[in-house]
Amino acid sequence: MTTSTFIAGKGVLYRTDARAKLLALILLCVLVFLPVSTGGIWILFGMAWVLAYHATGFRQAMQPVKSILFMLIIMTLFTPFTYREGTVVLQLGSHLMLTREALENLSILMARFLSITYLCTLYVWTTPMADINLALRWYGLSYRAALVLTLAFRFIPFIADSFAMIQDSHALRTSAIHAGKKTWKRKIADVVPTVTAALVFALKSIPYLAMSLEHRGLGRLQKRTSFRHLPARGGFLFTQMVVSVMIPTVLWVLFT
Amino acid sequence: MRAMLELHHVGFTYRSYGDTQPHEPVLREISCVVPRGKRVLILGLPDSGKSTLTRIIGNLIPRFVEGELSGSITIDGVPLHAGKPWDLTDTCTLVAQNPQEQLLMTTCGDEVAFPLESLGIPREVMVKRIQQTLARWKLTDMMDVNPQELSGGERKRLLLATADAVDAPLWVMDEPFDDLDPAWRSVLLHRIFSGDRTVVVCASRYMDEFRGVFDSCYFLHDGILHHGSEEEIVLAFDQAAQAHVPVVESTQESDQSSKLSAEDLVIVHPRRSVSSAVPFSLSVPRFSLTTGEVVALVGPNGSGKSTFSRVLCGLDPYVSGSIGIDGNHGSREQLRTSVGYLFQNPDFGIFLPTIAEELIWSLQHNPAVPVHQHRAIIEETARLFRLRLEDNPATMSYGARKYLQAAVYYILDRPFYIIDELDSGVTYAAAFEIVSLLRQRGAAVVLITHDHTFAKNIAQRQYTIDEGKLYEQEVGL
Numbered sequence: 001m002t003t004s005t006f007i008a009g010k011g012v013l014y015r016t017d018a019r020a021k022l023l024a025l026i027l028l029c030v031l032v033f034l035p036v037s038t039g040g041i042w043i044l045f046g047m048a049w050v051l052a053y054h055a056t057g058f059r060q061a062m063q064p065v066k067s068i069l070f071m072l073i074i075m076t077l078f079t080p081f082t083y084r085e086g087t088v089v090l091q092l093g094s095h096l097m098l099t100r101e102a103l104e105n106l107s108i109l110m111a112r113f114l115s116i117t118y119l120c121t122l123y124v125w126t127t128p129m130a131d132i133n134l135a136l137r138w139y140g141l142s143y144r145a146a147l148v149l150t151l152a153f154r155f156i157p158f159i160a161d162s163f164a165m166i167q168d169s170h171a172l173r174t175s176a177i178h179a180g181k182k183t184w185k186r187k188i189a190d191v192v193p194t195v196t197a198a199l200v201f202a203l204k205s206i207p208y209l210a211m212s213l214e215h216r217g218l219g220r221l222q223k224r225t226s227f228r229h230l231p232a233r234g235g236f237l238f239t240q241m242v243v244s245v246m247i248p249t250v251l252w253v254l255f256t
Numbered sequence: 257m258r259a260m261l262e263l264h265h266v267g268f269t270y271r272s273y274g275d276t277q278p279h280e281p282v283l284r285e286i287s288c289v290v291p292r293g294k295r296v297l298i299l300g301l302p303d304s305g306k307s308t309l310t311r312i313i314g315n316l317i318p319r320f321v322e323g324e325l326s327g328s329i330t331i332d333g334v335p336l337h338a339g340k341p342w343d344l345t346d347t348c349t350l351v352a353q354n355p356q357e358q359l360l361m362t363t364c365g366d367e368v369a370f371p372l373e374s375l376g377i378p379r380e381v382m383v384k385r386i387q388q389t390l391a392r393w394k395l396t397d398m399m400d401v402n403p404q405e406l407s408g409g410e411r412k413r414l415l416l417a418t419a420d421a422v423d424a425p426l427w428v429m430d431e432p433f434d435d436l437d438p439a440w441r442s443v444l445l446h447r448i449f450s451g452d453r454t455v456v457v458c459a460s461r462y463m464d465e466f467r468g469v470f471d472s473c474y475f476l477h478d479g480i481l482h483h484g485s486e487e488e489i490v491l492a493f494d495q496a497a498q499a500h501v502p503v504v505e506s507t508q509e510s511d512q513s514s515k516l517s518a519e520d521l522v523i524v525h526p527r528r529s530v531s532s533a534v535p536f537s538l539s540v541p542r543f544s545l546t547t548g549e550v551v552a553l554v555g556p557n558g559s560g561k562s563t564f565s566r567v568l569c570g571l572d573p574y575v576s577g578s579i580g581i582d583g584n585h586g587s588r589e590q591l592r593t594s595v596g597y598l599f600q601n602p603d604f605g606i607f608l609p610t611i612a613e614e615l616i617w618s619l620q621h622n623p624a625v626p627v628h629q630h631r632a633i634i635e636e637t638a639r640l641f642r643l644r645l646e647d648n649p650a651t652m653s654y655g656a657r658k659y660l661q662a663a664v665y666y667i668l669d670r671p672f673y674i675i676d677e678l679d680s681g682v683t684y685a686a687a688f689e690i691v692s693l694l695r696q697r698g699a700a701v702v703l704i705t706h707d708h709t710f711a712k713n714i715a716q717r718q719y720t721i722d723e724g725k726l727y728e729q730e731v732g733l
Binding site: 005006128129130150151153154157158161162165166168169171172173174193194196197200201204205207208209210211212213214215216217218219220222223224225226227228229 | 311314316319320321340341342343344345350352356357358359360361362363365366369370371372373374375376377378379382383386400402404418566569571592593595596597599601603604605606607608617618621650664668
């Protein structure tokens with residue numbers, strides 16, 4: 001979700017109706033926060049990763065981990081400090097460094113974070129944005145609210161692409177002396193102007209986005225028609241909906 | 257004949273938050289009447305207010321950009337201030353200079369559909385119209401492709417397809433011919449002159465294709481819209497463009513020549529939003545570039561000119577073949593520090609709040625230049641490129657930002673430069689000047705362009721990319 005939107009591919013997730021997938025996604029996200037075993041959540045993450053790998057290949061399947069790596073590192077560094085009581089695992093002199101409870105909580109937090117990231121990412125990777133929009137509206141979300149979500153997903157990769165282009169531009173401005181031996185300090189120093197430029201670029205695009213929306217008729221009183229429509233598959237959709245409820249339910253029973 | 261568009265004494269002055277000093281007006285006296293079914297050309301130098309004028313006609317300024325608007329505007333007899341931008345969706349279509357500003361959706365089909373959905377057009381009619389327009393602009397295969405994956409020219413075509421699908425009686429177009437190759441320019445001209453629509457085209461260059469085709473011509477200069485015959489307007493425009501650009505000192509002979517070459521290169525670039533589309537691939541049997549020369553790189557929209565350039569300057573990998581500098585293998589890092597690539601969109605290379613900071617950033621990353629020389633170097637560069645060090649790039653025009661982008665690379669002093677569509681958004685004279693400045697120290701320049709006249713006047717050699725292959729061809733063909 002944090003890296004890109006729809007990626008063309010084949011597999012069961014691509015064939016599943018957007019509405020059924022959305023239902024399964026919500027229920028699985030709820031499951032992650034229910035009192036289930038930590039191992040169960042890790043298994044759920046494993047299943048999501050395998051599906052991502054099957055749908056997009058290894059490189060792409062690792063992208064979400066890369067995107068949230070910084071947050072995972074922060075979690076790993078700071079979670080132990082919030083659990084100071086329990087069975088000591090690591091102690092340096094009189095300083096308590098790590099307890100079993102801290103490790104367990106870190107494991108749950110990471111499993112939840114990774115699972116939710118992969119579940120949402122899988123949904124976005126395997127469902128065209130127009131179908132997501134229609135699925136949300138099928139569940140009763142207003143057109144404007146669905147459009148806001150669609151635009152957010154349209155702009156995340158746009159900003160990511162802009163960031164990459166700005167990074168490229170900066171790479172081309174490096175001197176031959178600096179090329180090839182960038183220290184961490186230098187890298188971090190260089191990230192600041194790149195992020196600033198991407199943010200400025202994104203902020204500058206907001207009025208243009210608003211102009212384009214209104215120029216293209218957003219705000220007109222007449223009822224909008226729709227170019228795309230989700231196939232009305234009747235019984236097939238019902239079956240998929242039932243399966244979407246059954247999978248999280250079975251996992252909940254197994255992991256409790 | 258009833259007027260489609262009427263502008264009477266229109267003036268506009270931008271206002272920024274916290275400004276104490278009033279800005280100079282961008283538009284001072286704009287008056288013109290465009291009868292229904294007429295085609296009008298407005299020529300103007302970059303930064304002359306053409307984009308502002310188009311957005312004012314679209315009722316988007318001052319709604320989204322603060323400023324003082326004076327005078328009156330009517331479209332099809334209705335005063336503009338009486339409505340909102342969405343009221344104009346089926347009356348007036350704007351085509352922006354930079355397609356990125358107007359693209360909204362995640363597939364090309366949805367992009368074209370958006371305004372039609374707003375107009376409440378029944379689905380059956382809409383589907384047919386979308387298919388027709390995508391076919392007309394040769395985008396049928398791109399129906400499910402994300403617009404972000406298209407080339408600059410393809411994005412422009414998508415924007416034009418969207419305008420075409422709505423088919424409003426008034427089209428207001430800001431540099432619509434930029435980014436398009438000659439074949440698509442003639443398609444656009446044909447669309448402009450088919451039917452009984454009223455069209456206003458704003459341009460920074462007088463192209464060969466314009467000769468004798470417009471019903472009236474105007475010249476926007478110093479905020480005033482001047483009317484005249486085509487000859488008078490083109491003469492006035494050329495004089496202003498030449499006066500705008502000083503003569504560049506002659507090119508220095510390089511102390512030592514350097515050669516960039518590529519052999520048997522194969523580049524593959526898949527699209528990720530559709531699995532059915534064949535991945536883009538380009539083969540480069542032989543390419544060479546020697547310091548001091550100017551080489552044009554031409555080819556249809558989406559042929560891979562930018563993709564090849566990105567590989568040549570070490571930003572993207574290639575599948576097989578080799579790239580060398582002076583006969584030695586050029587690693588991607590070596591290429592990045594030898595080949596300067598000026599992106600089509602200058603904003604990707606500009607990120608600091610003032611021109612001075614922007615120029616000095618590159619120097620700070622080059623320990624070979626002593627710190628005490630920094631100020632003198634940036635002052636000299638600013639003088640050459642006619643930039644004011646204290647100016648904020650965010651408030652400069654597209655053309656002025658292209659100058660800044662070139663100035664940044666001038667400071668880097670690379671032996672090779674690739675300039676992507678320099679001629680879009682700037683005058684010919686300005687484009688010549690930028691190339692001349694970059695060549696002053698003997699660098700070689702690859703110029704990506706769709707304008708064969710421009711290529712013929714500036715390049716000594718030409719490479720063409722067509723149907724997945726790069727080959728050398730006579731200049732201007």
